[in-house]
Amino acid sequence: MPLVEEKLQNGYQEDTQSTRRTQTSDPTQSPPGPMTSTPKRAMSVKKKLQLTKKLKITLTKLEKKNKELDNLRKKIKRLEAKNSARLHQTQRKLADRRKVAQNRRHDMRRQIHTFLHRDDITTVINGKTGEIRRNGAIFRKRSLTDTLENLHKVFLSENPSMKISRSQFCKHRPLWIVSPKVKDRETCACKLHENFTYKVKKLHQLGLINCNKPADLVSLTVCDLSNIDCAYNRCNTCRDSMLPVVMDPATKNNIVRWNEWVTKTSPYSKKSSDGTTTEVEGKHTALEIKAASLQQLVEKTTNDLPRFKVHLFNIAHQFREIRQLKERLVEDEVVVHFDYSENYNCKWSKEIKDTHFGGGHKQVTLHTGVLYVSEGQPEAFATVSSSLKHDAVATWAHLDPVWQHIKSSHPTVKHVHLVSDGPTSQYRNKVSFYLASTVPFIKGFKSVTWNFTEASHGKGAPDGVGGALKNLADRLVAYGTDIPDAEALLHNLSEQSSVKLFKVTEEDIETWRLIATEPGKIRVREVSCFCKPACDCYTPKEVILREEKENEDSIGVGQWVLVKYDGCLYPGTPSAGPRVTTGGAGVPDLLRPLRGEWLLHGTIVGDEFEVETMESAGGNCFYTPATRIPGDKVWYFKQNILDLIPEPMPTTSSARHFSVAPEIWAKHK
Known part of the structure; x- marks a missing residue:
């Protein structure tokens, strides 16, 4: 401002001096002519002051704007710093959230895969x-x-x-x-499942029930299908539950049709080696169309429901227990899941017609399985043999190299859990149970359990191992490798596959037929449980395979014996025996689970005696009924015949009631 005022003041002084000089010039000089330009009139003082004032005002505004701009710059810097910190914090939060989301997606993907x-x-x-x-x-x-x-x-x-x-x-x-395809269709479907499903779908089609799946129908008749008491009809709440069927009395006699798998015995002609033809009977199963009234269909479905509930519970329970067992394995435990694979048909890479159609191909037995340990990946194994025997002795010959592999590769293992399906010809028989109660202990193991999957629901990892090996063998043949026998199959698979392979010869199998003489002891129960070693869940029964020789030699027809049936003692006399059973119909109620379905440790089979017992009148008091019914004679295993006794003595003068010798009764009671 002083500089502007100074300039204005100097300009004003110069103009004043110029005016004075003009006024004091020569008076004799003539005025300018008409063609001479007139000089500009000087700015007045008033205008100059006004201009100065405007300049001051403008300058003040500029200074104010500069201050505002400085404030804005500072504010922008503060906002930038604040936004930078907030952006960094937001980015850090987003990164953490992204990491959590990725972990959550990874866990979800893993759980879905499992x-x-x-x-x-x-x-x-x-x-x-x-x-x-x-x-x-x-x-x-x-x-x-x-x-x-x-x-x-x-x-x-x-x-x-x-x-x-x-x-x-x-x-x-x-x-x-x-998704399933026609070529991958199930060819080993469960007969019980399929037949019950056909009935349920027919009832749903007729509008009698609101569900078309057997599992949904079962859930309507039980409190909790995962509860063994509900599944086995031991629950007081749901044991008497009926099918939720709404049937019109006017249509209950209408004829309906449904499909059902039926096994029949029919004769067929068999040609012997000498050319003669004989008629023999054989069993075959086929899908037939059944016809009955609507009321009869409902009754059949109602009668099949208890057995199917047990079947459904056993499937889920066995899979769940075995899965949890694998997840909770400790260092000294191992799970051995095994099964027979379909025999492999040997072949050459190039064959002549006579060989291809002449049936000259050999077959090889493949017994496959998987080892599950507490640490590390599961180990697949397979035994290869030219012997086509699949009986119990052959099975233990195939398991022998597996025992040796476990002892060498996992020396800390002391407890073995065997898992398999339950065919009586291969696994679930007295020979297997005897060997299971002796061989593992000879090998140095402390305990062994044998767990059977439900009938027709035993597909698992061993089947995949067998399929992979046979696929690999077929690929080798396609590329020019000849596999004519078991030796060639074992040699070629050993070089190409990561599966642990063992060889089993005919001599190895025959060696197992000469194994030891003294049976052991096993515990049986209806379903599996692994909460702790030798637990008492689901009421296990102890069966001693050891049998007394003197008892065996002295039991005869007409000899008085004391037997145990359903926890009670009865005197009686054998009317027939001994006989040898192969499991199934002759198994006593002591060892038979409800509905005849075997899951864990299987049936115990051996010599039996048919005993005709007296009726109990309470305590040590028995009588002989006036009339006999077929159920009075029961086949007993020798281990259920407790003792040889003298003939019971009458306790009354009328000789209507009898008692066993007090010392014998006290001994076994």
């Missing part, structure tokens, strides 16, 4: 079509047992804390989990 690999959710597709290759890796296909929509509901019901849409659930499905 869920889809369960044996009750998917089944292994065996055979040549059961493999899928991606990027050099080989995967074994598994077929879904239900639609992904229904499996998604099952997954959410088992994991209520997880929220995942059906599309995301389907997105996490592995590529080797496939």
Whole structure:
């Protein structure tokens, strides 16, 4: 401002001096002519002051704007610093959230994979079509047992804390989990399951029930299907539950038709080696169309319901217990899951017509399995043999190298859990039980359990091992390798496969037929449990395979004996025996689970005696009924014949009641 005022003041002084000089110039000078320009009139003082004032005002505004701009710059810097810190914090939070979300997605994907690999959710597709290759890796296909929509509901019901849409659930499905196809159809379906399903679907089709799935129908008749008392009709609340059927009396006699698998015995002609033809009877199973009234169909379904409840419970219980057993293994435990694979048909890479159609191909037995230990990956193994025997002795010959492998590779293992299906010809018989009660202890193990899956529901990892080996063998043949016998199969598979392979000869099998003479002791129960070693869950029964020689030699027809039936003592006399049973119909009630389904430790078979017992009148008092019914004579195993006794003495003068010798009664009571 002083500089501007100074300039204005100097300008004013200069103008004043110029005016004075003009006024004091020569008076004789003539005024300018008409063509001469007139000089500009000087700015007045007033205007100059006004201009000065305007300049001052403008300058003041500029200074004010500069201050505002400085404040804005400072504010922008503060906001930038604040936003930078907030942005950094937000980025850190987003990174943490992204990491948590990734971990959650990874855990969800892992849980879905584990869920889809369960044996009750998917089944292994065996055979040549059961493999899928991606990027050099080989995967074994598994077929879904239900639609992904229904499996998604099952997954959410088992994991209520997880929220995942059906599309995301389907997105996490592995590529080797496939929908079932016709070529992959089930050819080992459960007869009980299929027949009950046919009846349920027919009732649903007729509008008598509101569900078309057997599991849904069973859930309507029990409190809790996972409770063994409800499944085995021992629950006081639901034991008398009936099918929720609404039937019109006017239509109950209408004839309806449904499908059912039926096994029949029919004669057929068999040609002997000498050319003669004989008529023999054989069993065959076929799908037939059954016809009955609507009321009879409802009655049949009602009668089949208790057995099917047990069947359904056993399936889920066995799979769950075995799965949890694998998850909770400790260092000194091992699970051995094994099964016979379908025999491999040997072949050459190039064959002449006579060989190809002449039936000159040999077969090889493959006994496959998987070892599960507490640490590390499961180990697949297989035994190869030219012997086609699949009986109990052959089975233990195939298991012998597995015992040796466990002792050498896992020396800390002391407890072995065997898992298999339950055919009586291979696993579930007296020879296997005897060997299971002796051989593992000879090998140095402290305990062994044998767990059988439910009938017709035993597909598992061993079937996948067998399919992979046979697929590999067929690929080798396709590339020019000849596999004419068991030796060639073992040699070629050993070089190409990571499966642990063992050789079993005919001599090895025959050696096991000469194993020891003294049986051991086993405990049996209806279903599996692994809460602790030798637990008492589900009421196990102890069976001593050791039999007294003197008792065996002295039991005869007409000799008085004391037997134990359903926990009670009865005197009686053998009317027939001994006989040798092969399991099934002759098994006493002491060892038979409800509905005749065997799951764990199987049936005990051996010599039996038919004993005609007296009726109990309470305590040590018995009488002979006036009339006999067929149920009075029961076949007893020798271990249930407790003692040889003298003839019971009458306790009354009328000789209507009798008693066993007091010392014998006290001894066994």
